[in-house]
Amino acid sequence: MKWSSIDVLCCPFCKGSVVLRGREPEGGDLVFEGELICASCRRAFTIHKGIVHFLQTGELVGSNKKHARLNDMFSHVYTPTVKLMFALCGGEERARCECMDRLEWHEGARILEVGIGTGDNLPYLRRRLHRFQAYGVDISRSMLRHCESNVKKWGMEAELFLAEAERLPFKDGTFDVVFHIGAINFFTDKKRAIEEMIRVARPGTKIIIADENERALRVLDKFLLQLWIGKREEVVPPIDLVPQAMQEVRLETIWRGYGYCIEFRTPG
Ligand SMILES: C[S@@+](CC[C@H](N)C(=O)[O-])C[C@H]1O[C@@H](n2cnc3c(N)ncnc32)[C@H](O)[C@@H]1O
Ligand SMILES: [Zn+2]
Numbered sequence: 001m002k003w004s005s006i007d008v009l010c011c012p013f014c015k016g017s018v019v020l021r022g023r024e025p026e027g028g029d030l031v032f033e034g035e036l037i038c039a040s041c042r043r044a045f046t047i048h049k050g051i052v053h054f055l056q057t058g059e060l061v062g063s064n065k066k067h068a069r070l071n072d073m074f075s076h077v078y079t080p081t082v083k084l085m086f087a088l089c090g091g092e093e094r095a096r097c098e099c100m101d102r103l104e105w106h107e108g109a110r111i112l113e114v115g116i117g118t119g120d121n122l123p124y125l126r127r128r129l130h131r132f133q134a135y136g137v138d139i140s141r142s143m144l145r146h147c148e149s150n151v152k153k154w155g156m157e158a159e160l161f162l163a164e165a166e167r168l169p170f171k172d173g174t175f176d177v178v179f180h181i182g183a184i185n186f187f188t189d190k191k192r193a194i195e196e197m198i199r200v201a202r203p204g205t206k207i208i209i210a211d212e213n214e215r216a217l218r219v220l221d222k223f224l225l226q227l228w229i230g231k232r233e234e235v236v237p238p239i240d241l242v243p244q245a246m247q248e249v250r251l252e253t254i255w256r257g258y259g260y261c262i263e264f265r266t267p268g
Contacts, residue, residue, distance in 0.1 A: 001052050002029045005135075005159050008110070008174045009036065012054045012167035016040025045169075051144055054137075054163035062188035064139055064164060071117075071140035078118050078143065082182075085220075089256040092120075098254045099181055100124045102263050104206045107131050109176040114165045114197060115139075115183045119147035122156055134158040135175070137168065165193035170200040179208045184238060185217075191241040198243065204268030206248075208261055213237065216258035237262055 009018050018036040036045040036052060046053045060068055071078070086092040100121070105128045113121055116136025125132055136158055138144050144160050151158045163169050165180065166189045178201045180193075187193050197207055212220070214235045237260040239251045246264040254261045 001031050001047060001050060001159055001161075003031060004029055006036075008135075008171055009052075009169055010171045011038035011041060011043060012163055012169040013043060014038060014041040015171075018045070018169075050160075051141075051148070052161050052163075052169070053141075054161055054167070054169045055139060060139060060164070060188075063186045064166075064188040067183070067186055068139040071138075072142040075118065075140060075142040075146050078146070079120060082120065086255075089216075089258045095255050095259075096121060096124050096181075099179065099208055099210050099261060100128065102206070102208050102261060103177050103179060105129055106176065109133070110174065111135065111177040112137070112168075112170070112175040112179075112197075112200060114168070114178070114180040114193070116147055116158075116160065117143045117182070119150045119158065121179075121181065122151065122158060123154060126154075126156060135161070135170075137161045137163040137165065139164055164188075166196060167192075168196045168200050172199050173202045174200050176202055176205060178205060179210075181208075181210045183211065184209055185211045185235045186232075190238045194238065194241050195243070198246070198266050201266050203266055205266050206263060207266065208263045209238075210254060210259055210261040211235075211237075212255075212258060213253070213260045216255070219258075 006020055011018055017039045019039055021035045021037060031047055032050045034047040083092050086095040089095055107129055108131050110133045113136045116138050125134060141162055147160055161169055165187055178197050184190055201207055217235055237251055239262050242249055242264055245267055249264040252261050
Protein backbone atom coordinates (compact mmCIF):
# COMPACT_ATOMS: atom_id res chain seq x y z
CA MET A 1 0.00 0.00 0.00
CA LYS A 2 0.96 3.60 -0.39
CA TRP A 3 1.64 5.66 2.72
CA SER A 4 -0.77 8.23 1.34
CA SER A 5 -3.64 5.69 1.31
CA ILE A 6 -3.79 5.82 5.09
CA ASP A 7 -5.89 8.97 4.66
CA VAL A 8 -8.80 7.00 3.16
CA LEU A 9 -8.58 3.81 5.21
CA CYS A 10 -10.53 2.89 8.33
CA CYS A 11 -11.13 -0.19 10.43
CA PRO A 12 -13.61 -2.41 8.53
CA PHE A 13 -15.13 -3.57 11.83
CA CYS A 14 -15.72 -0.41 13.90
CA LYS A 15 -14.86 2.20 11.22
CA GLY A 16 -12.36 3.78 13.60
CA SER A 17 -9.17 5.42 12.31
CA VAL A 18 -6.17 3.23 11.60
CA VAL A 19 -2.57 4.09 12.25
CA LEU A 20 0.43 2.64 10.51
CA ARG A 21 3.17 0.74 12.23
CA GLY A 22 5.55 -0.09 9.47
CA ARG A 23 9.01 0.19 8.14
CA GLU A 24 10.07 3.46 6.67
CA PRO A 25 9.42 3.48 2.94
CA GLU A 26 12.59 2.77 1.03
CA GLY A 27 12.83 5.85 -1.09
CA GLY A 28 9.19 5.75 -2.15
CA ASP A 29 5.59 5.96 -1.10
CA LEU A 30 5.16 2.18 -0.70
CA VAL A 31 4.79 0.11 2.47
CA PHE A 32 5.49 -3.58 1.83
CA GLU A 33 5.47 -5.01 5.36
CA GLY A 34 3.99 -3.63 8.55
CA GLU A 35 0.77 -3.36 10.46
CA LEU A 36 -2.25 -1.11 10.65
CA ILE A 37 -3.78 -0.72 14.09
CA CYS A 38 -7.31 0.47 14.77
CA ALA A 39 -7.15 3.33 17.22
CA SER A 40 -10.65 2.47 18.52
CA CYS A 41 -10.99 -1.33 18.77
CA ARG A 42 -7.23 -2.05 18.72
CA ARG A 43 -7.53 -4.72 16.02
CA ALA A 44 -4.31 -5.20 14.05
CA PHE A 45 -4.17 -5.76 10.29
CA THR A 46 -1.05 -7.16 8.68
CA ILE A 47 0.51 -5.60 5.60
CA HIS A 48 2.22 -8.35 3.65
CA LYS A 49 4.02 -7.79 0.36
CA GLY A 50 2.23 -4.49 -0.03
CA ILE A 51 -1.32 -5.81 0.53
CA VAL A 52 -3.21 -4.99 3.74
CA HIS A 53 -4.99 -8.05 5.11
CA PHE A 54 -8.19 -6.70 6.63
CA LEU A 55 -9.40 -10.31 6.82
CA GLN A 56 -7.84 -13.03 8.93
CA THR A 57 -8.04 -16.69 8.01
CA GLY A 58 -11.19 -18.15 9.53
CA GLU A 59 -13.05 -14.84 9.74
CA LEU A 60 -15.24 -15.40 6.69
CA VAL A 61 -18.65 -17.01 7.09
CA GLY A 62 -21.34 -18.41 4.78
CA SER A 63 -20.83 -18.40 1.04
CA ASN A 64 -17.99 -15.86 1.21
CA LYS A 65 -15.92 -18.50 3.00
CA LYS A 66 -16.60 -21.07 0.30
CA HIS A 67 -15.98 -18.63 -2.55
CA ALA A 68 -12.75 -17.32 -1.12
CA ARG A 69 -11.48 -20.90 -0.94
CA LEU A 70 -12.61 -21.78 -4.47
CA ASN A 71 -11.21 -18.56 -5.93
CA ASP A 72 -7.92 -19.18 -4.14
CA MET A 73 -7.76 -22.63 -5.76
CA PHE A 74 -8.76 -21.63 -9.27
CA SER A 75 -7.48 -18.06 -9.68
CA HIS A 76 -5.01 -19.20 -12.38
CA VAL A 77 -7.85 -20.27 -14.69
CA TYR A 78 -10.17 -17.34 -13.92
CA THR A 79 -9.20 -15.05 -16.82
CA PRO A 80 -9.47 -17.66 -19.63
CA THR A 81 -12.71 -19.02 -18.16
CA VAL A 82 -14.30 -15.59 -18.07
CA LYS A 83 -13.11 -14.82 -21.59
CA LEU A 84 -14.88 -17.99 -22.74
CA MET A 85 -18.07 -17.12 -20.85
CA PHE A 86 -18.09 -13.59 -22.22
CA ALA A 87 -17.43 -14.93 -25.73
CA LEU A 88 -20.86 -16.55 -25.52
CA CYS A 89 -22.49 -13.19 -24.85
CA GLY A 90 -20.85 -10.98 -27.44
CA GLY A 91 -17.19 -10.92 -26.35
CA GLU A 92 -15.33 -9.71 -23.30
CA GLU A 93 -14.74 -6.18 -24.51
CA ARG A 94 -18.38 -5.59 -25.30
CA ALA A 95 -19.47 -7.17 -22.01
CA ARG A 96 -17.10 -5.07 -19.89
CA CYS A 97 -17.87 -1.86 -21.77
CA GLU A 98 -21.58 -2.43 -21.20
CA CYS A 99 -20.79 -1.94 -17.50
CA MET A 100 -18.04 0.68 -17.74
CA ASP A 101 -20.10 2.90 -20.05
CA ARG A 102 -22.75 3.27 -17.35
CA LEU A 103 -20.30 4.87 -14.91
CA GLU A 104 -19.30 8.53 -14.78
CA TRP A 105 -15.64 9.29 -15.31
CA HIS A 106 -13.59 12.36 -14.60
CA GLU A 107 -9.84 12.96 -14.57
CA GLY A 108 -8.19 12.32 -11.22
CA ALA A 109 -11.08 10.13 -9.98
CA ARG A 110 -10.58 7.78 -7.07
CA ILE A 111 -12.14 4.50 -8.21
CA LEU A 112 -13.16 1.43 -6.21
CA GLU A 113 -13.85 -2.00 -7.65
CA VAL A 114 -15.43 -4.33 -5.11
CA GLY A 115 -14.43 -7.93 -5.89
CA ILE A 116 -11.63 -6.87 -8.24
CA GLY A 117 -10.51 -10.44 -8.94
CA THR A 118 -7.56 -10.52 -11.32
CA GLY A 119 -8.10 -6.88 -12.26
CA ASP A 120 -9.41 -7.45 -15.76
CA ASN A 121 -11.48 -4.25 -15.64
CA LEU A 122 -8.44 -2.07 -14.97
CA PRO A 123 -7.38 -1.65 -18.63
CA TYR A 124 -10.89 -0.35 -19.32
CA LEU A 125 -10.37 2.42 -16.75
CA ARG A 126 -7.16 3.45 -18.48
CA ARG A 127 -9.00 3.77 -21.78
CA ARG A 128 -11.34 6.29 -20.20
CA LEU A 129 -8.98 8.35 -18.04
CA HIS A 130 -5.37 9.50 -18.10
CA ARG A 131 -5.20 10.13 -14.37
CA PHE A 132 -6.97 8.08 -11.74
CA GLN A 133 -6.35 6.19 -8.52
CA ALA A 134 -7.61 2.60 -8.63
CA TYR A 135 -8.49 0.69 -5.47
CA GLY A 136 -9.65 -2.91 -5.32
CA VAL A 137 -10.83 -5.26 -2.61
CA ASP A 138 -11.28 -9.00 -2.78
CA ILE A 139 -11.72 -11.90 -0.35
CA SER A 140 -9.31 -14.13 -2.27
CA ARG A 141 -5.59 -13.73 -1.61
CA SER A 142 -4.72 -15.61 -4.75
CA MET A 143 -6.93 -13.46 -6.98
CA LEU A 144 -5.26 -10.38 -5.49
CA ARG A 145 -1.79 -11.77 -6.20
CA HIS A 146 -2.76 -12.39 -9.83
CA CYS A 147 -4.21 -8.90 -9.94
CA GLU A 148 -0.98 -7.47 -8.61
CA SER A 149 1.08 -9.21 -11.27
CA ASN A 150 -1.36 -8.08 -13.99
CA VAL A 151 -1.13 -4.50 -12.74
CA LYS A 152 2.66 -4.66 -13.07
CA LYS A 153 2.45 -6.32 -16.49
CA TRP A 154 0.10 -3.59 -17.74
CA GLY A 155 2.31 -0.82 -16.31
CA MET A 156 -0.50 0.40 -14.08
CA GLU A 157 -0.95 1.10 -10.37
CA ALA A 158 -3.68 -0.10 -8.05
CA GLU A 159 -4.08 -0.27 -4.30
CA LEU A 160 -5.26 -3.77 -3.36
CA PHE A 161 -6.81 -4.91 -0.09
CA LEU A 162 -7.90 -8.27 1.25
CA ALA A 163 -11.33 -7.32 2.55
CA GLU A 164 -15.01 -8.18 2.27
CA ALA A 165 -17.58 -6.20 0.32
CA GLU A 166 -19.70 -6.38 3.44
CA ARG A 167 -17.04 -4.62 5.55
CA LEU A 168 -15.13 -2.14 3.45
CA PRO A 169 -12.01 -0.62 5.03
CA PHE A 170 -12.59 2.88 3.67
CA LYS A 171 -13.84 6.11 5.19
CA ASP A 172 -17.26 7.47 4.26
CA GLY A 173 -17.49 9.36 0.97
CA THR A 174 -14.03 8.37 -0.31
CA PHE A 175 -14.70 7.34 -3.94
CA ASP A 176 -15.83 9.12 -7.10
CA VAL A 177 -16.58 5.83 -8.89
CA VAL A 178 -17.73 2.58 -7.24
CA PHE A 179 -18.62 -0.63 -9.05
CA HIS A 180 -18.95 -4.36 -8.64
CA ILE A 181 -19.05 -7.00 -11.37
CA GLY A 182 -19.50 -10.71 -11.06
CA ALA A 183 -20.05 -12.02 -7.54
CA ILE A 184 -22.90 -10.37 -5.66
CA ASN A 185 -25.26 -13.27 -6.46
CA PHE A 186 -23.35 -15.30 -3.90
CA PHE A 187 -22.26 -12.69 -1.35
CA THR A 188 -23.00 -13.76 2.22
CA ASP A 189 -24.81 -10.47 2.90
CA LYS A 190 -25.84 -8.60 -0.27
CA LYS A 191 -27.73 -5.87 1.61
CA ARG A 192 -24.78 -4.97 3.75
CA ALA A 193 -22.46 -4.99 0.73
CA ILE A 194 -24.72 -2.53 -1.12
CA GLU A 195 -24.90 -0.31 1.96
CA GLU A 196 -21.13 -0.34 2.19
CA MET A 197 -20.67 0.63 -1.47
CA ILE A 198 -23.04 3.55 -0.84
CA ARG A 199 -21.24 4.59 2.35
CA VAL A 200 -17.81 4.82 0.72
CA ALA A 201 -19.08 6.67 -2.38
CA ARG A 202 -19.11 10.45 -2.46
CA PRO A 203 -22.56 12.06 -2.45
CA GLY A 204 -23.99 12.11 -5.97
CA THR A 205 -21.93 9.12 -7.19
CA LYS A 206 -23.29 6.69 -9.76
CA ILE A 207 -22.83 3.07 -8.62
CA ILE A 208 -23.24 -0.06 -10.73
CA ILE A 209 -23.64 -3.69 -9.69
CA ALA A 210 -23.64 -6.38 -12.37
CA ASP A 211 -23.74 -10.15 -12.35
CA GLU A 212 -25.01 -13.17 -14.27
CA ASN A 213 -28.75 -13.72 -14.22
CA GLU A 214 -30.70 -16.93 -13.59
CA ARG A 215 -30.75 -17.71 -17.31
CA ALA A 216 -26.94 -17.67 -17.46
CA LEU A 217 -26.62 -19.71 -14.28
CA ARG A 218 -28.97 -22.38 -15.66
CA VAL A 219 -26.70 -22.74 -18.68
CA LEU A 220 -23.62 -22.84 -16.44
CA ASP A 221 -25.34 -25.36 -14.12
CA LYS A 222 -25.18 -27.82 -17.01
CA PHE A 223 -21.41 -27.53 -17.02
CA LEU A 224 -19.42 -27.06 -13.86
CA LEU A 225 -21.35 -24.58 -11.82
CA GLN A 226 -23.20 -27.17 -9.75
CA LEU A 227 -19.90 -28.59 -8.59
CA TRP A 228 -18.66 -25.09 -7.86
CA ILE A 229 -21.70 -23.61 -6.15
CA GLY A 230 -23.44 -26.75 -4.92
CA LYS A 231 -27.21 -26.54 -4.47
CA ARG A 232 -28.24 -22.96 -5.05
CA GLU A 233 -31.32 -20.79 -4.79
CA GLU A 234 -32.76 -19.02 -7.82
CA VAL A 235 -30.86 -15.82 -8.47
CA VAL A 236 -32.84 -12.59 -8.32
CA PRO A 237 -31.15 -9.22 -9.07
CA PRO A 238 -30.95 -7.60 -5.62
CA ILE A 239 -32.70 -4.39 -6.67
CA ASP A 240 -35.04 -4.54 -3.65
CA LEU A 241 -32.00 -4.19 -1.42
CA VAL A 242 -31.12 -0.79 -2.86
CA PRO A 243 -32.21 1.72 -0.17
CA GLN A 244 -35.23 3.91 -0.93
CA ALA A 245 -33.14 7.07 -0.64
CA MET A 246 -31.10 6.20 -3.77
CA GLN A 247 -31.91 8.08 -6.96
CA GLU A 248 -32.21 7.08 -10.65
CA VAL A 249 -32.47 3.40 -9.72
CA ARG A 250 -32.53 1.15 -12.79
CA LEU A 251 -32.33 -2.55 -13.48
CA GLU A 252 -31.34 -3.60 -16.99
CA THR A 253 -30.56 -6.82 -18.78
CA ILE A 254 -27.04 -6.90 -20.21
CA TRP A 255 -24.61 -9.42 -21.70
CA ARG A 256 -27.03 -10.46 -24.49
CA GLY A 257 -29.68 -11.50 -21.99
CA TYR A 258 -27.34 -13.36 -19.65
CA GLY A 259 -26.64 -10.66 -17.06
CA TYR A 260 -28.20 -7.82 -15.14
CA CYS A 261 -26.93 -4.42 -14.18
CA ILE A 262 -28.33 -2.38 -11.31
CA GLU A 263 -27.41 1.28 -11.37
CA PHE A 264 -28.28 4.14 -9.05
CA ARG A 265 -26.99 7.44 -7.77
CA THR A 266 -26.30 8.27 -4.15
CA PRO A 267 -28.13 11.41 -2.98
CA GLY A 268 -26.08 14.52 -3.71
C1 LIG B 1 -16.23 -13.47 -10.92
S1 LIG B 1 -14.92 -12.59 -10.13
C2 LIG B 1 -15.03 -11.02 -10.95
C3 LIG B 1 -13.74 -10.28 -10.92
C4 LIG B 1 -13.78 -8.92 -11.61
N1 LIG B 1 -14.75 -8.06 -10.98
C5 LIG B 1 -14.10 -9.05 -13.07
O1 LIG B 1 -15.05 -8.39 -13.54
O2 LIG B 1 -13.37 -9.77 -13.77
C6 LIG B 1 -15.59 -12.23 -8.55
C7 LIG B 1 -14.55 -11.80 -7.54
O3 LIG B 1 -15.25 -11.33 -6.38
C8 LIG B 1 -14.60 -11.83 -5.24
N2 LIG B 1 -15.60 -11.88 -4.15
C9 LIG B 1 -16.57 -12.79 -3.96
N3 LIG B 1 -17.29 -12.49 -2.88
C10 LIG B 1 -16.75 -11.34 -2.36
C11 LIG B 1 -17.05 -10.53 -1.23
N4 LIG B 1 -18.05 -10.82 -0.41
N5 LIG B 1 -16.29 -9.44 -1.00
C12 LIG B 1 -15.26 -9.11 -1.84
N6 LIG B 1 -14.92 -9.85 -2.92
C13 LIG B 1 -15.67 -10.95 -3.18
C14 LIG B 1 -14.08 -13.19 -5.64
O4 LIG B 1 -13.02 -13.63 -4.81
C15 LIG B 1 -13.65 -12.94 -7.08
O5 LIG B 1 -12.32 -12.55 -7.16
ZN1 LIG C 1 -11.72 -1.04 14.90
